[in-house]
Structure formats: structure tokens, C-alpha cells
Amino acid sequence: MKLTSVFTFFLAALTASATPLGLYKRQTTNGSSNSSSSSSGTVPVIITGGSAVSSSQSNVTTTTLFNSTSTLNVTQLYQIATQVNQTLQSESSSGIIIVTNWQSIETLSFFCSIVFNTSKTIVITENHLWGLPILSSSQAQGRGTLVAGSDSVIYSGVFPPYTVPVGVSSQKQVQWFYEACQPTLIASNSTIRLQYSNFSNTQISSSSSSSSTSGGAGGGASNSSTNSTSTPSNSSTAAGGAGTSSSSSSSGPLVPIIYEEGYSQTLIQSLGSSIQGLVVISSGTSSNSTATSWTSVPFPVVYAIDASSSHDGSTIGFLSNTSVPQGAVSAGYLSPIQAQTLLSIAINNQVTSTSDLQMIFPASQQ
Ligand SMILES: *[C@@H]1O[C@H](CO)[C@@H](O)[C@H](O)[C@H]1NC(C)=O
Ligand SMILES: *[C@@H]1O[C@H](CO)[C@@H](O)[C@H](O)[C@H]1NC(C)=O
Ligand SMILES: *[C@@H]1O[C@H](CO)[C@@H](O)[C@H](O)[C@H]1NC(C)=O
Ligand SMILES: *[C@@H]1O[C@H](CO)[C@@H](O)[C@H](O)[C@H]1NC(C)=O
Ligand SMILES: *[C@@H]1O[C@H](CO)[C@@H](O)[C@H](O)[C@H]1NC(C)=O
Ligand SMILES: *[C@@H]1O[C@H](CO)[C@@H](O)[C@H](O)[C@H]1NC(C)=O
Ligand SMILES: *[C@@H]1O[C@H](CO)[C@@H](O)[C@H](O)[C@H]1NC(C)=O
Ligand SMILES: *[C@@H]1O[C@H](CO)[C@@H](O)[C@H](O)[C@H]1NC(C)=O
Ligand SMILES: *[C@@H]1O[C@H](CO)[C@@H](O)[C@H](O)[C@H]1NC(C)=O
Ligand SMILES: *[C@@H]1O[C@H](CO)[C@@H](O)[C@H](O)[C@H]1NC(C)=O
Ligand SMILES: *[C@@H]1O[C@H](CO)[C@@H](O)[C@H](O)[C@H]1NC(C)=O
Ligand SMILES: *[C@@H]1O[C@H](CO)[C@@H](O)[C@H](O)[C@H]1NC(C)=O
Numbered sequence: 001m002k003l004t005s006v007f008t009f010f011l012a013a014l015t016a017s018a019t020p021l022g023l024y025k026r027q028t029t030n031g032s033s034n035s036s037s038s039s040s041g042t043v044p045v046i047i048t049g050g051s052a053v054s055s056s057q058s059n060v061t062t063t064t065l066f067n068s069t070s071t072l073n074v075t076q077l078y079q080i081a082t083q084v085n086q087t088l089q090s091e092s093s094s095g096i097i098i099v100t101n102w103q104s105i106e107t108l109s110f111f112c113s114i115v116f117n118t119s120k121t122i123v124i125t126e127n128h129l130w131g132l133p134i135l136s137s138s139q140a141q142g143r144g145t146l147v148a149g150s151d152s153v154i155y156s157g158v159f160p161p162y163t164v165p166v167g168v169s170s171q172k173q174v175q176w177f178y179e180a181c182q183p184t185l186i187a188s189n190s191t192i193r194l195q196y197s198n199f200s201n202t203q204i205s206s207s208s209s210s211s212s213t214s215g216g217a218g219g220g221a222s223n224s225s226t227n228s229t230s231t232p233s234n235s236s237t238a239a240g241g242a243g244t245s246s247s248s249s250s251s252g253p254l255v256p257i258i259y260e261e262g263y264s265q266t267l268i269q270s271l272g273s274s275i276q277g278l279v280v281i282s283s284g285t286s287s288n289s290t291a292t293s294w295t296s297v298p299f300p301v302v303y304a305i306d307a308s309s310s311h312d313g314s315t316i317g318f319l320s321n322t323s324v325p326q327g328a329v330s331a332g333y334l335s336p337i338q339a340q341t342l343l344s345i346a347i348n349n350q351v352t353s354t355s356d357l358q359m360i361f362p363a364s365q366q
Pocket of ligand 12: 350
């Protein structure tokens with residue numbers, strides 16, 4: 001995930017016109033299932049990428065939203081959320097499986113963890129077959145969004161993919177490692193659930209929309225601090241293909257990720273008018289992060305640690321609020337991609353002040 005984490009924004013912009021947009025193509029496979037068994041056992045599956053579902057698959061109802069090969073952006077995440085909401089409300093099923101490409105597992109599982117306050121089971125996976133046993137388990141509920149891996153291990157959706165296992169499945173059943181419980185970040189008495197109930201909106205709020213001129217801008221993905229990769233002037237060509245008029249169908253906030261070493265005044269000035277938030281990958285303990293000040297920028301800035309690049313091989317790290325510059329918020333134990341996702345959700349609900357964000361991100365010292 002490490003490489004893509006930095007390029008997410010860049011890729012999303014680059015591929016904006018290249019990705020085929022087969023939005024909302026509903027394909028209901030009744031398959032060869034017998035009518036007697038189809039009403040009770042049908043599992044809703046939403047396809048956004050990843051492995052195709054064989055059309056002969058019985059007791060699965062598929063809905064294809066996208067066939068994306070790159071990381072889903074926040075606009076697409078909210079399109080998925082709307083569909084999931086509708087599906088969960090209309091179906092008697094105990095849950096839902098969302099199939100996506102491997103690059104999107106981290107952002108999609110975290111997004112669903114935050115947005116869906118439901119006891120129904122939401123499984124994110126690259127192959128719907130890996131998720132089926134989970135939906136058959138009577139004890140899958142109340143664990144938040146889950147990620148089903150190819151190794152039969154089931155992971156929590158709140159943490160970077162494939163890091164915190166909660167169970168293991170065979171083809172027939174699941175062995176859970178713990179009693180059902182929610183991660184602290186989204187527990188029923190968490191700040192997010194108690195004070196930010198609007199985070200469970202499944203729509204893009206129109207006022208958070210980025211303007212249609214916001215296409216280009218690579219976000220300084222490389223380490224080069226002076227020759228940054230971004231050239232905002234190319235925006236109209238980069239994003240131009242896909243509905244230049246921004247077609248009133250709103251798109252989500254633009255929140256690029258940059259390396260701290262890639263920061264430059266020029267970069268911020270040129271990005272300033274087209275982005276709604278910024279995630280900075282902290283350079284870590286080796287440098288004094290507190291040297292910069294973000295108090296005067298017009299958008300929220302969140303610092304996150306990229307633990308996947310640490311030499312001890314860990315994938316989760318921690319950054320405290322005292323280790324970030326003035327005006328910035330620490331993402332705590334969230335990865336850069338997760339920070340980008342949570343900040344996007346917050347901005348979508350017009351929560352942008354430093355003090356509010358400090359309550360949401362898991363970094364506060366008590
Ligand atoms: C999200 O991705 C879609 C499809 O690639 C693209 O049309 C859209 O412009 C992107 N939106 C943003 C905000 O990047
Ligand atoms: C479906 O029904 C046919 C006969 O109508 C039967 O032969 C077949 O075994 C059934 N399949 C399942 C999966 O129940
Ligand atoms: C699926 O099968 C059921 C029962 O056999 C039938 O009522 C329904 O119309 C079918 N739906 C589609 C989309 O074929
Ligand atoms: C699918 O259908 C088969 C036969 O009808 C049944 O044994 C199985 O439990 C069903 N699977 C799910 C996930 O409902
Ligand atoms: C998505 O597209 C790829 C080719 O780019 C194809 O192999 C795959 O089957 C498609 N998946 C779905 C779900 O249509
Ligand atoms: C949530 O509840 C648990 C126990 O049920 C408690 O330990 C924890 O402090 C509570 N958290 C908050 C933020 O109130
Ligand atoms: C979350 O769901 C629980 C149970 O349905 C409900 O009591 C609570 O109000 C919901 N919280 C939010 C923030 O929607
Ligand atoms: C799901 O959609 C329904 C309307 O279709 C809406 O009333 C409800 O608030 C939505 N739930 C969430 C969590 O957004
Ligand atoms: C990034 O830049 C810093 C300072 O210019 C340098 O010390 C570091 O080795 C560079 N890192 C990479 C991965 O190029
Ligand atoms: C920046 O790029 C220009 C043209 O590609 C090159 O001449 C210049 O040396 C580069 N500067 C740095 C600091 O890399
Ligand atoms: C970090 O920078 C701040 C402000 O420039 C300074 O007060 C502090 O002493 C520095 N800390 C270290 C460890 O260099
Ligand atoms: C969402 O909830 C927060 C906390 O209550 C509030 O500050 C914010 O204004 C709300 N957003 C919207 C769009 O109402």
C-alpha cells in the first residue's frame with residue numbers, strides 16, 4: 001500500500017478521464033438458483049473493482065458500480081456509500097460484501113468503518129468468495145467493517161489492511177478470536193458516534209464540492225522539495241475529459257497527500273485555491289516538524305506517519321499532537337491514506353477547525 005498511498009491523489013487526477021465510467025449499471029444475476037432458496041439466502045454484492053463474480057454464482061445478487069483498477073477517490077466512495085445504504089435498507093440480508101481492487105482496500109474499509117453505524121456486517125474484499133463465510137456467521141455482527149483476505153484471515157477495517165486480525169474462516173464457518181466489539185475510534189460512546197453523527201451521511205454535501213478546476217496537481221509525491229511535480233495550470237486538460245461542467249453531480253473534497261520533505265511555500269500557494277485539505281506525511285523524529293506553521297493556510301492540515309516505511313516492518317505508528325507544527329492536527333495512529341479518508345469525511349460535513357479535528361483524530365493526549 002505504501003507506494004499507492006502517496007500517489008492516490010495523483011493517480012485519481014491522472015486517470016480521471018481514462019477510467020471507463022460504467023456508473024450504476026445494475027446487473028442482477030438470478031443465476032441458476034432455485035426460486036425456493038433465493039429469497040432467504042441471497043447475499044448482496046457490490047462490485048467496484050477486483051475479481052469479477054461468476055455469473056453462474058447462485059444466491060448472490062451483484063450490483064456493479066465501477067470496474068476500477070486504481071484507488072477509489074472520495075467521490076466514488078460516497079457513490080458506494082449511497083448504494084450500500086440503499087441495499088442494506090431494502091434487503092433482508094444480514095450484511096453486504098463490497099468487492100474492490102487491492103489498492104482501494106485501505107481507503108474503502110476505513111471509509112465504511114466511519115460512515116456506517118450499523119450492526120449489519122459489511123465485508124470488504126478483493127474476491128466475494130472470501131467474504132461469503134463471514135456473512136453466514138451468526139457472530140459477525142457488531143464488529144464494524146471487516147476485511148476478508150485471501151489467507152482466510154478476517155481483519156478489522158479500522159486499521160490498515162491485513163494488520164489487525166479478528167478471526168479466521170474456513171469455507172463453511174468462522175472462528176472469531178474475540179467477542180464482538182467495536183474499535184475504540186467508532187465505539188458507540190466514541191466522539192465520532194456521539195458528536196459527529198453527521199459523519200454517517202452517505203451523500204456528498206454540495207457545499208464541500210471542489211470546483212471543476214481542481215484537476216491536476218500531483219501533490220508533490222516525490223521527495224524533491226524544489227521541483228515539485230505539481231503544475232496546477234494543467235488542470236483543465238487533466239480532468240477535462242470527465243464532465244468538465246462538473247455537472248451538478250457533486251464531487252468530494254480534494255485532499256492530496258504530500259511528503260513533509262516535499263513541502264514548499266510555492267507548492268502550498270499554487271495548491272491553496274484548489275484543495276480543501278492536506279495530509280502531510282511526517283518525516284518522523286529525525287527532523288523538527290514544529291518548524292513550520294500552518295496557522296495561516298485556508299484549509300485543514302493533518303500530519304500522519306507512514307509506518308509502512310519503517311525499517312522494523314511495522315505498519316502502524318503513532319504521531320502525537322505535540323509532534324506536529326502549529327495549526328496542524330496529528331492523525332495519531334492513522335495511516336496517511338486513512339487520514340486522507342477521515343479528513344475528507346470531516347470536510348464533507350463542514351468540520352474543518354483544528355480544535356474539532358483534534359477531537360476526531362485519535363491523537364489527543366489525556
Ligand atoms: C474520481 O474518479 C472519477 C473516476 O475516475 C473521476 O471521474 C472523478 O473526477 C474523480 N473525482 C475526483 C474528485 O478526483
Ligand atoms: C434446483 O431445482 C432442480 C429441480 O427443479 C433440482 O434438480 C436442483 O437440485 C435444485 N438445485 C438446488 C441448488 O437446490
Ligand atoms: C429472479 O427470480 C425470481 C424467482 O425465481 C423472480 O421472481 C425474479 O423476477 C427474478 N429476477 C430477475 C431479475 O430475473
Ligand atoms: C447458497 O445456496 C446454497 C444452496 O442453496 C446454500 O447451501 C448456501 O448456504 C448458500 N450460501 C449462502 C451464503 O447463503
Ligand atoms: C474488470 O475489467 C477487467 C479488464 O480490465 C476484466 O478482466 C474484469 O473481469 C472486469 N471485472 C468486472 C467485475 O467486470
Ligand atoms: C466508552 O466506554 C468504555 C466502557 O464501556 C469506557 O471504558 C470508555 O472510557 C468510554 N469512552 C468514552 C470516550 O467515553
Ligand atoms: C448508531 O446506531 C445506534 C444503534 O442503531 C444508535 O442508537 C445511534 O444513535 C447511532 N449513532 C449515530 C451517530 O448515528
Ligand atoms: C440511508 O438512506 C435513507 C434514505 O434512503 C436515509 O433516510 C438514511 O438516513 C440513510 N442512512 C444513512 C446512515 O445515511
Ligand atoms: C529526501 O530528501 C531528503 C533531504 O533532501 C534526503 O535526506 C532523503 O534521503 C530523501 N529521501 C529519499 C527517499 O530520496
Ligand atoms: C528542476 O528542474 C529543472 C528542469 O527540469 C532543472 O534544470 C533543475 O536543475 C531542477 N532543480 C532541482 C533542484 O532539481
Ligand atoms: C523545534 O522547533 C521549535 C520552533 O522552531 C523550537 O522551539 C524547538 O526547540 C525545536 N525542537 C528541537 C528538538 O529541535
Ligand atoms: C456536523 O456535526 C458537527 C458537530 O456537531 C457540526 O459542527 C457540523 O456543523 C455539522 N455539519 C453540518 C454540515 O451540519
